[in-house]
Amino acid sequence: MSSSNHKALNAMKQKLKKNNKQYEELINKYRENPESEEEKFEEEEEEEDEDESGSELEDPSQIPESSDEDDEGEELDDDAGDGAWEKKLSKKEKLMDREFKKDPSEITWDTVNKKFKEVMAARGRKGTGKFEQVEQLTFLTKVAKTPAQKLEILFSVISAQFDVNPGLSGHMPINVWKKCVQNMLVILDILVQYPNIVVDDMVEPDENETQKGADHDGTIRVWGNLVAFLERIDNEFFKSLQCIDPHTREYVERLRDEPLFLVVAQNVQEYLERIGDLKSAAKVALRRVELVYYKPQEVYDAMRKLAELSGDGEKDGDETKVEEARGPSSFVVTPEVVSRKPTFPDNSRALMDILVTLIYKSGDERTKALAMLCDIYHHALFDEFSIARDLLLMSHLQDNIQHMDVSTQILFNRAMAQVGLCAFRVGLIAEGHGCLSELYSGGRVKELLAQGVSQNRYHEKTPEQERLERRRQMPYHMHINLELLEAVHLISAMLLEVPNMAANSLDAKRKVISKTFRRLLELSERQTFTGPPENVRDHVMAATRALCKGDFQKALDVINSLDVWKLLRNRESVLEMLKAKIKEEALRTYLFTYCSSYDTVSLDQLTKMFDLSDAQVHSMVSKMLVNEELHASWDQPTRCIVFHDVEYSRLQALAFQLTEKLSILAESNERAVEARIGGGGLDLPLRRRDNQEYAPGTGGGGRWPDVSYNQGRQGGSGRTAYSGGGRPMALGQASRDRSSGQSRGTGGYSGRSGSGMRGSQMDASARMVSLNRGVRG
């Protein structure tokens, strides 16, 4: 439970206690014989009703007058459908109105306060409709006598509006959300207008604190927590996007509400900065960052335009609505002080810089880490690879990301994926592969990026886990395209792995750059017939087959035919880069594969074959020569590569074999001795240790005793291709740790939130239908 909710609960408990004191007798009676409770309760209510209706009868002329005012409330109740409900609600509404309608001058702070307490006491009780409560409170804001009181009531309105939310998995009705946002703005209006009012949730304020009028000098404390409200609003927005089907109009409509939230966030942040609460301001800034960081410049511009347009249009509409709702009887008129339009710099980078600087300066550790990741993501999105990399390295986030919470880890994965894409776009293949290979090593990309639930066939998830996972999902518009990601990963793996395989064709096991790629290649090679490529993987495999033979043109064609490239902004240049890379790697592969068949190769032949310039070929080959990958040298006058065949005579070859065997013998001796005396003091040579690492399945299980790994193992034994048993890779380790951290984190979280959630859900589910209908009406 978040601290604000916790506080709210405490406050409510106290209020309940206070309230119950009045009915102590009845409660005690009830406790004695519970079965008569229903009746009595109803009786009591009726009594109350009658009491009040008695007074109402005294002044019948007031009824028709006020009925107009009630239209709104009644409308809602009409739609509720249920006859019994309708009557009761409307009656109560009218009562409320009437009570205060009698004579505006008679309404005092006390009456309002009393009513307010009463309404608040009803909160969460079985018989209270949540929607109705919101209405009542909204009405109370109109009759509030002092700004502070209005503020207090507004806070309750917002909490009540949050209550409308039908359970944790669903989201808040959208129009309620919008009203909520409006209320936040009004709160800010008040706060800005009366700077002596202080919002605080640390101290329980005086009972009568809000009695102090607008002209009171000295601080007035009102209980509330702006940041918590704002975060809640944001969460609801996020949740609604998770729930709505992304392929509908509704989703788009919902996305358009984003500027609304940004306005509130901006204003709250400004307010907090003004009062010097920088820590909270940083939290708010983070929320804003989270809405901006994943947007490319085009999307950002679109949002900016939308905000300007709708800012004008919607503002008028909302104004009139709010004005109407407030009616003539609003005692404390709040002029609009804070702006209703978000202001955006032209460039999303500029906005990010402002926000992120604030956060780095005054945020707490988690906020800073999240902001840093968003920053990295954003830089990567704008093709600033070196900046993103430097940020990532200097922040040392990689080292301790396993110990952070799940959402941070997801963001980290997203940032890594984006950095990988960025590296690829700027032509840094090895770097790109390094970023992405980890994501793909477990085969759970979707899960790691929170872009869909991946089915794990070895282990059923409990419903609880599934629900949690669903709640972590990214909304559709924030997704990183998985096909593109896969294409980039596989292509970079191909570019690295194909020459590598050709260079070490004899001992293929020795140096593996991408396990995933090797496995896929093995699978595709095992097929008897290969059809035309369909998905990304097929395409890359087809390209690989061509590249292995040094046929760069075919490889290029296959890669070019992928339709994910249209998702790239600078498609032309990326494909151009890719072409150059494929040519280079084809050249390398060709030389590795066929060097034994040549004595000399002329430079001209190579340039013709691979459509490269002289200088390029020369530079590539020279590089290979210097790194001793290729045993050859240039013959400058004839422009040829001369291969030195390092062929041994038969005797020499046999001698090598002999030494090889001897070393194996020595090794097994060592192992035997080790087994006998226990390896403790053995100072084994380094080479032997290396071998152990590559040996299949030696004692892997004991080393990683976490849950998900063991599950992987059980399943893996059945499927040879995945060879789940002994994968002692350093790369896999990190992601595995992450997954275990994930499950651990979720466990803890569900334990805490589960019970509370279920209660509210049951309560809400009965009412959901009618509520929703009411909302649409």
Add this chain to the structure above:
Amino acid sequence: MATYDLTPRIAPNLDRHLVFPLLEFLQEQQLYPDEQILKAKIELLNNTNMVDYAMDIHKSLYHTDDVPQDMVDRRVEVVARLKALEDAAAPLVTFLQNPSAVQELRSDKQYNLQMLKDRYQIGPDQIEALYQYAKFQFECGNYSGAADYLYQYRALCTNSERSLSALWGKLAAEILMQNWDIALEELNCLKEIIDSKSFSSPLNQVQSRIWLMHWSLFIFFNHDNGRTQIIDLFNQDKYLNAIQTSAPHLLRYLATAFIVNKRRRPQFKEFIKVIQQDQCSYKDPITEFLACVYVNYEFDGAQKKMKECEEVILNDPFLGKRVEEGNFSTVPLKDEFLENARLFIFETYCRIHQRIDMKVLFEKLNLNYEEGERWIVNLIRNSKLDAKIDTEMGTVIMEPNQPNVYEQLIDHAKALQGRTYKLVGQLLEHAQAQPAR
């Protein structure tokens, strides 16, 4: 050639006074219009107390004999303040100028302070005044005086912050007086303090390192032994990190030092990686030259860069130091650089070739045939190059240096022997331990 001028990037990291030598150099090279430089000088002088100098420059800039009133005012003010400070520091100064009195000072600071207080009525106020006086002297351009006073001040001062800034001041003064040996001592002293001191934030420490490196350029490229020392300093992890994060332009000097210095091979390989990594953040012909030779193996490109490097070196205030010899003025660093760069290219070139046409080779190395042949013969004679010249064909033929098969075999077998010995040893040890138990 102004594109490769680093003055704008270096100047912010220097003391005001240290910028003057740079500007003087630029004026000599005539990279920028004279007027611009003179203006920059006045700008610099505005915040110093060298008012007379500023007046001179003003006169030559506008070709008048009139001096603006505010300069005159400032002069009066400066003189007054100098007087005041002199008075304040007078007791201590007279004490320090008295050799017999100074004899009484010991290495114990506390004792000294006590003694000064008891016998000469010199308290912390006077010592503080000495610092202010020295600072003022420095600002007036009286560097030697400033250096002396700061030295004395450091002997008496107890505040570590003050002592540190006094040290910076002393270093600047020594640099400006061109006492390279003393400056080098001060530099090392300062470096130790920076490395050992705990800074309030890592950022401050990095900033101090950056300053230190910039200031040290004056010393290293003037001191005899500087070129090895610059590598020792800049190539330390901490300093290299600082360079990479905040001052990548310093890579030029480190690269030059590496090229000029032949004995730094192991570090050189690491440094090439750094250059490769930082290509996106900083580039100039010198680093590009290294990238050409050691990363991309583009020898034609390297040759072009070499010519550009020459220009860069001539126009760099630190690298292009002139030595006057009779009527000639030469830039010794340039010649050395070119010689070594040539060697670099040639070395790499030979490694990947088996036969090279000498004409082409000499073209690449900017040598004529005669000169080149002599050069290669010398290399072969000094057994730096395993090759033969074929005059008939006009080629150099490299001796292939394939690893010998037998050597390889021996290598393999050697390890076996050692391992077996060890194994037996362990077995025996174990066997002996067993019965004892």
